[in-house]
Amino acid sequence: MAEDIVAPYIPAQYTGEETETSHTLEAPDEETALAWFDILALRLKDVNNWNKWCGFLSSGFQLTDDKGNKLALAAAEGQFIQIDIPGPGPIAGNGYDWVQIEKLEQVKLNERQEFVVLQARPAASPFNNMNGVAHFLDKEATSSFVVKRDGLTLTTTVYGRNEVPNVHVHETADRIRNAVAGSAGAIGISKLQWKALVKGLFDFLDKKT
Template identity: 40%
Template sequence: MKKINPVPPQITGSFIDVVEVVTLKSKEQARIFFELVSQRLLSVNEWGRYAGISEFKLLDKKGNKIDRQAAKGDYIRIDVPGPGTKSGRGYDWVKVESIVFQHSGDEQLISLQVRPTHFPLGESAVTAHFLRHEATSTFIVRCLGKQVFAEEHGRNELPNTVEGSIVDRGRNFLVGIAAKLGMSYPQWKRLVKGLLAVD
């Protein structure tokens, strides 16, 4: 059976696919575990505990820090190691574009998709992220039979060297190239493994 695929098409730049899976003893156990991992996925403020490199903070549409599960339209502030962007007040920013629940036959999933965006408390429309606005990250938790998957799929990743100050563009070039060379893979690998941790 073909798996549900909510990931956007790859058109330009680089991409990344990170997938982890655990196998449970029964479909019922897998379904229960899927619900737990889905809650972890939406608890963005806890991602740093799993990923171990960057820190993630969830903010609402008005830019206020919030302690709840993610919703469409929320912002995620990312504290990447090293200097941040001037346009993002020292951070990289993404916006939650969609949170989708899907069910088909023996498969169910939740996907959370984000895209680089501007600093939510500023007036500038400059993308405050080391990747261009075309890039997306799609995080997926999937239950298929006795298996539960956690996934991260980056698409259309190009360094953001066309917006912001000269310093920001230089910084974005360096961070973007590092990501292209695989530096972001360990972080996402730790995140998806952490989401699937069996307590």
Template identity: 40%
Template sequence: MSSAKNNIPAQVEGQQTDISHFVNVASREDAHHLFLVAKGRLKDISQWHIYAGPLSAKFAITDARGNDVYKFAQPGDLFSIDLPGPGPLAGDGFEWVRIEAMDEVTNKEADNEYITMKVRPIANPKHPDKAVAHFYDHSATSTFVVERNLNRVSASVHGRNETANTSDTGLFDTVRNTIIALSAREGLSLPQWKALMKGLLEE
């Protein structure tokens, strides 16, 4: 049976994070409507900073060369992340990820419907032969889930195999990536994701 949980990779090494927010809605019809709204917001990556609030990082979908484009997310798309503070030299100041997989089940008559989106760190598309441009290495994934179960709608993000990116990165990026990865491990990235998950479900 198809399930959102089946699309979250296994935890093998490094850190694991799970952040979620949910809303109970009066009727199944209203819950389905909220699910559709939240699903659209999840795909609208370039607006994530608006849903998450003024302290959010900035997100932007790009083409294969790293140029910003405005569109709803699809598998294979790239997006850049502009975190507060100095970005990685390898990424020209941005973290870079690729949308590796998306899965969607939409059926308002069913008890459950969901969309999942899994992303993975990659090299800067403007310098694809260079090191991964992200504070986590290529083994890490983040899986975003918007799901309706009966009258409950939830938004969550699940980090797996989160290990600091320190391979072939140069001294500045090695130190930077280690500091940010340790900060994330200590929970300093949680407010960003909590705000976004809540923002996806704002009515």
């Protein structure tokens, strides 16, 4: 099997859980494939609306700047994502989990192959970065959200790497919460959300008449 063209852009796996969730569709022709890719790329960067495509009981997602101010923009490197997971949130994050977008690249390898990768890593809250990482996963973890075109094949994927519970926190309540939320079972529930997202990004096709 040929190596995935995105593989060099995904962090290596060396600890904890590794997950990969994908959805693939074939376009009828090149013109359609190009159009679908452009739409999917825009949707991937529309983080504030991810919850619309993540299914029932989805987390809420909100882009912010490094001061925690809400942004109504397309995603960009350096921005933060405030995540409202159903249930109690971490004290360190004022009730929210936080990640920072550390990579956002659009790569065109040739006329047939291109992709966009948005990579996020658990981070401290912009409101209180003295409390350490405000997320149920440790700072070693990454989530890479990818839209890929390979000829007529369009694929959306979420790659989870090095997913370890974040138990190195000050608050005992956060430590317990993160140990439970970062367990293999909870990661499996999160994967269900990403399964809905990678499929939901294509739902513009369902609305065509």
